[in-house]
Amino acid sequence: MNRRIFLRHLLLGGATAALLPGRVFAGSRQPAAEAAPTQRWAQLLDYARWAPSPHNVQPWKLQVLSATEAALYYDPTRLLVHTDPTSAFTIIGLGMFIECLRIAAGPLGFALHADHAPEPRLNYSTTVPQFFATLRLTPQAPTGVADRELIKQRRTSRLHYDGRSLAPALQAQLAATAAQYGHRLEFSAESETVDFVLDLNRATLFTDLDEPATRQELARWIRTTPAEAATRKDGLWNQCFGFPGRLMHNFFFHSERFQSAWKRKILGRVYRSSTNGTAQVAWLTGRFDTRTDWLQAGAMLQRLWLELTRHGAYLHPFGSVVTNAQAHAAFVQHTNLDPADGPLWLLVRTGYSAEPPRSFRLDVHDILQ
Ligand SMILES: Cc1cc2nc3c(=O)[nH]c(=O)nc-3n(C[C@H](O)[C@H](O)[C@H](O)COP(=O)(O)O)c2cc1C
Structure with a gap:
């Protein structure tokens, strides 16, 4: 056609x-x-x-x-x-x-x-x-x-979570699904580890966004009004983060206004408090070298995420910790990951929250060519 x-x-x-x-x-x-x-x-x-x-x-x-x-x-x-x-x-x-x-x-x-x-x-x-x-x-x-x-x-929830972790039976079921794809899914509800991950994610996100190329690339995908989000039908809409549109716009397009130490401290606190109520983090390790590995990882992640959805649970990926070499090493050291399990390629917080706003999507006719 x-x-x-x-x-x-x-x-x-x-x-x-x-x-x-x-x-x-x-x-x-x-x-x-x-x-x-x-x-x-x-x-x-x-x-x-x-x-x-x-x-x-x-x-x-x-x-x-x-x-x-x-x-x-x-x-x-x-x-x-x-x-x-x-x-x-x-x-x-x-x-x-x-x-x-x-x-x-x-x-x-x-x-x-x-x-x-x-x-x-x-x-x-x-x-x-x-x-x-x-x-x-x-x-x-x-x-x-x-x-x-x-x-x-299915949705990503970047909202406050309600303090509950996944039931042990659900954790075991998800880990078994990951194992079928040759990956290892681990959970931690230790408050020391959860706090370590939430702090590491906040610090890494702000460090990464200090780099102009990273900030500018992300800025292309930031949508800060309902009209912009609905018209473009893609990208990251401020409502999905629970942040005011003007704040998010200024952070990405007027980053010079956020250089002073006290503003960064306040912003860091605002971001960190957006993850309040998180009681559990989880991570995936496994083969991650080739296109075939990444496709397999995607198929598995879709299955895991739908299973969470079936149980009314959510996740929120912390991509910066995985891709930033220093943060990655800090997490691996903190959790004492076994290199034999393969590299860490996904770290998330997981749990239960109110239903997040639905992010927009391209229409069917935008995708058909
Ligand atoms: C491979 C992958 C990595 C992602 N990494 C992040 C991330 O680091 N931080 C984040 O907030 N969302 C992350 N997301 C979630 C996407 O931003 C989200 O799926 C997209 O905005 C659509 O929203 P929805 O999941 O609510 O439909 C990631 C999604 C995928 C598939």
Whole structure:
């Protein structure tokens, strides 16, 4: 399905159009044979577009080739060259997106297979969408619809948590899922470790944002008014952090105003208090060298996050501690991680909170190309 056919489909109206928010079309005059392929993939995309991605960059593009085949591309203008130079975390996001397509295809009676391009790193030196994988649907016995609805319910919670940790049985179940993928998931509810992680995350975030290239790259994805968030449909909306829009805007776009020691101290306290109520942290270690490793990690993380959602629990990743070499080393030393388990690649706080605001997403028609 190319752009011309898809646009014609939209103009004539059809079942796909009904899936596109904000559009109402009259009955379709599109031949059924042409409408069906896009309709099926649009239905899957309407779930997968809710997959998480670093800074909510949503790098995915999908070209429908037939009712059972599509080409997945990524948009290089949405990559994070400074904060994700190896592409590992963006590829985790793409892996999560593919896993959501797979879960969404289950109730339709399809398994999803992905054949990936071999290059480990994404191409940062172009602005043209780049091929990522061929996706194929093959018939299988239909699976239940419950998991699929969790995709739309899942959110990151950066709000106050309520002081509870996950029940031991849930921790064991999540660790067993991670082990099936060859990873180790560990939890700590020791207040000394929780405080150490919350303090380390706060300090590292502020150190990283002192670096102009990191701050400017993140600033591209900061959305500080409801209109901006709703129009751009991507990035990090201040309401999802519980911070005032003006404060967040000034912090990123007028950083010179935040240089004095007392302002930094106050801001540090405000940020640290946003994590109040956290009773537990968790981390993942395991293979993390190649594109295949990152895709596997993404598929696993999506499964773990949906399981938390099923139990009404949330997580909040602390990416800076993982990617900042000094903070990473400090955490490894503090928790005495065994190098034999593989590198630390994810650290989160986890627990229960009020329902966070929903971050925006691109529409199905923004993703189809
Ligand atoms: C690989 C990965 C790393 C992430 N790292 C962070 C992080 O360091 N800090 C943070 O606040 N959110 C982080 N997130 C969460 C995303 O920002 C979030 O998924 C995105 O903004 C969409 O919001 P939602 O999860 O509420 O739908 C990460 C997500 C992914 C997939």
